[in-house]
Amino acid sequence: MATTMTAAQRREEAKQAYDAMLAACPSRQVLDRISDKWVSLLLVALADGPQRYSDLARRIAGVSQKMLTQTLRTLERDGLVVRTMTAAVPVRVDYELTDLGHGLRPLVAAVKVWSEANFEAIEAARQRYDARD
Amino acid sequence: MATTMTAAQRREEAKQAYDAMLAACPSRQVLDRISDKWVSLLLVALADGPQRYSDLARRIAGVSQKMLTQTLRTLERDGLVVRTMTAAVPVRVDYELTDLGHGLRPLVAAVKVWSEANFEAIEAARQRYDARD
């Protein structure tokens, strides 16, 4: 039986090692969280100040209602964004970066700047790679 | 017929708008690319210098062989990493950051530092959020 357990055991160990690393390495969780397609985009969009839900939906072309709401919820939960609801008809909801969110903003901005500066180099590298044998 | 087309039309327009934004906004593509769970981890792991494939697999606990290879391939294609194969028995393959990759490294490192510094604040925000009614 020992041999038949080996695979499962290794899997278990690997998973535990991963979980342990997750717990021991907080940056991993945060890194995973902001390594989200829409998070960075949203952070950039909110950099200009408070925005209405519909404004965000318009500014971030291609985002579905579901993803926009979902992403905003996680950002709110993580304390990076505050949601302000104004009771009126129709309802008005604004989203705004918190201090915590503002702290992350320059980092995302830096990545954005880097991306714009090095986009051509990456594009060239891709073409070189695809053209190779 | 005009009414039945509306939904499809809106979808088409949205997609075109998204594609246009992708083309017009290069940072979007790069942002999406580095907004990958394993890319940032790999960049951090490679910061110390060249690493063998098996070393990387060991250092980044929880990554599957498939994801490791796949991520390394895209990084190589994007010109952020170089792959060096040494013909021997057994074969030896090393991965190393390029100049381009090194340029991105401090940015990822900054995010990592921020994550470690603000992890507790985020954790606290989550608990506050989850405890709310």
Place this chain on the structure above:
DNA sequence: CGGCATCCAATGTGATACTG
């Protein structure tokens, strides 16, 4: 207007087995 719930298709990811 700003959502939420549901269903469904596409994609991502992992486990496993096999190869030079």
Place this chain on the structure above:
DNA sequence: CAGTATCACATTGGATGCCG
């Protein structure tokens, strides 16, 4: 050692309809 190939499954994400 450093992969590739395949299958199965989980997650993502979009479409749609309904609600306060």
